[in-house]
Amino acid sequence: MLAGQLDEGQRLHAEHLNPQLSKMLHAIGFDRVFRRGEGAHLWDAAGERYLDFLSGFGVHAVGRNHPVVRQALHQILDAELADLVQFDAPALPGVLAEQLLARAPGMDRVYFCNSGTEAVEAALKFARCATGKPRVLFCDHAYHGLTLGSLSVNGAPEFREGFAPLLPDTQIPFGDLDALDRELRRGDVAAFLVEPIQGKGVNIPPAGFLTAAQALVREHGALLIADEVQTGLGRTGRWFAYQHENVQPDIVTVAKALSGGFVPVGATMARAGIFERVYSSLDRVFVHASTFAGNALAMAAGLATISVIEDEGLIANANARGGELVDGLRALAASHPSIADVRGRGLMIGIEFGTPRTVRGKAMWTTLNAARPGLFAQMVVVPLFTQHRVLTQVAGDHMAVIKLLPPLTITSEDAREFLAAFASVMQTAERPGGLALDFGKTLIKQALHR
Numbered sequence: 364m365l366a367g368q369l370d371e372g373q374r375l376h377a378e379h380l381n382p383q384l385s386k387m388l389h390a391i392g393f394d395r396v397f398r399r400g401e402g403a404h405l406w407d408a409a410g411e412r413y414l415d416f417l418s419g420f421g422v423h424a425v426g427r428n429h430p431v432v433r434q435a436l437h438q439i440l441d442a443e444l445a446d447l448v449q450f451d452a453p454a455l456p457g458v459l460a461e462q463l464l465a466r467a468p469g470m471d472r473v474y475f476c477n478s479g480t481e482a483v484e485a486a487l488k489f490a491r492c493a494t495g496k497p498r499v500l501f502c503d504h505a506y507h508g509l510t511l512g513s514l515s516v517n518g519a520p521e522f523r524e525g526f527a528p529l530l531p532d533t534q535i536p537f538g539d540l541d542a543l544d545r546e547l548r549r550g551d552v553a554a555f556l557v558e559p560i561q562g563k564g565v566n567i568p569p570a571g572f573l574t575a576a577q578a579l580v581r582e583h584g585a586l587l588i589a590d591e592v593q594t595g596l597g598r599t600g601r602w603f604a605y606q607h608e609n610v611q612p613d614i615v616t617v618a619k620a621l622s623g624g625f626v627p628v629g630a631t632m633a634r635a636g637i638f639e640r641v642y643s644s645l646d647r648v649f650v651h652a653s654t655f656a657g658n659a660l661a662m663a664a665g666l667a668t669i670s671v672i673e674d675e676g677l678i679a680n681a682n683a684r685g686g687e688l689v690d691g692l693r694a695l696a697a698s699h700p701s702i703a704d705v706r707g708r709g710l711m712i713g714i715e716f717g718t719p720r721t722v723r724g725k726a727m728w729t730t731l732n733a734a735r736p737g738l739f740a741q742m743v744v745v746p747l748f749t750q751h752r753v754l755t756q757v758a759g760d761h762m763a764v765i766k767l768l769p770p771l772t773i774t775s776e777d778a779r780e781f782l783a784a785f786a787s788v789m790q791t792a793e794r795p796g797g798l799a800l801d802f803g804k805t806l807i808k809q810a811l812h813r
């Protein structure tokens with residue numbers, strides 16, 4: 364079925380899948396055919412090598428095609444296991460649960476599922492069931508997935524548009540304790556759901572926010588849910604990002620990295636009391652469940668991933684390489700007025716652009732932002748890819764922020780390669796007749812035709 368169609372992906376997508384994807388890729392020059400991946404690198408059909416600072420939105424935390432994960436998956440296939448019997452209690456989910464819980468202080472039990480959004484759906488249902496209350500508080504710019512429940516706690520109007528009515532959940536400003544307190548006082552709140560570092564925009568809450576939020580939530584009989592789908596498993600330089608503040612959430616969600624980059628998987632961890640309320644009787648044994656949950660390949664991918672993170676010291680590496688990147692970027696910011704902020708933890712880093720001080724810079728910025736907010740960031744992401752073969756992303760719609768989310772395995776050399784490419788793009792971007800003209804024009808055209 365695949366024969367002769369290996370290079371036909373763009374056409375096949377245009378004909379049979381999301382019709383906008385191939386148009387978008389074409390407009391920004393991202394219409395390459397990738398052939399191979401290894402660690403932090405990709406190779407296209409022409410044999411060109413790319414540095415992957417996107418890692419499949421975080422799924423390739425241990426690098427692409429890691430040999431240990433591959434070996435584990437081969438072993439599972441070759442073992443011809445009795446997988447998904449459904450009326451049995453296989454060891455693999457048990458062992459993976461044990462390994463996850465050993466690294467997640469305060470968590471007692473695990474519910475496995477197949478994606479990030481499903482892990483969040485479980486968290487929302489568990490919180491309602493455990494508290495008997497209906498409403499969930501979430502933050503502006505929050506991203507927790509796109510199924511109806513997680514869409515109801517999405518802090519970006521562009522995702523919600525066209526799908527109303529959603530659940531009666533309430534948005535508060537990220538980091539705003541007064542707003543949190545005000546909403547909790549209404550007495551109907553099941554949980555406050557928060558990303559310890561927001562994926563959209565790479566926003567870090569003010570120091571002490573999570574600790575104070577936990578105290579408030581407890582005071583009002585509500586739960587604290589930490590969505591660690593993106594930040595979990597070493598990304599921010601700890602196993603879980605909530606550990607930066609020593610808070611103990613009631614529920615923690617995980618997905619992305621747990622897959623080893625191969626098998627979709629999600630997990631919702633919670634305190635024992637919550638599971639006791641949800642699975643409160645024999646009758647309710649399957650009250651929240653999913654057919655594929657705990658399948659052997661997903662569990663093996665998870666176990667292999669945890670062992671690679673541990674054996675290769677990837678959490679220490681995330682801290683060290685993240686430090687090198689942030690230092691290098693801050694040094695660049697000193698000579699590039701359009702870099703307004705560099706922030707992050709471990710290998711989750713945001714570079715925010717802002718209005719330059721020079722007259723010419725200001726004019727360019729205003730033109731680009733008028734066409735489409737965040738266009739300048741896109742204008743940097745495009746040449747990073749097309750000219751320097753470095754894959755990154757804008758950190759969210761209409762955002763002037765680039766996000767770096769490389770595999771946790773990157774070396775100092777990879778970090779230097781990124782910094783050199785970024786420096787070169789910034790130099791051109793700020794020059795008259797530079798990228799502002801070339802890429803700005805193309806993208807403005809594209810933006811106007813949306």
Ligand code: PMP
Nearest residue numbers: 478479480506507508562592593
């Ligand atoms: N929560 C967070 C914090 C995420 O970053 C994401 C994915 N970007 C999700 C949930 C949803 O995960 P998935 O795409 O696997 O449904």
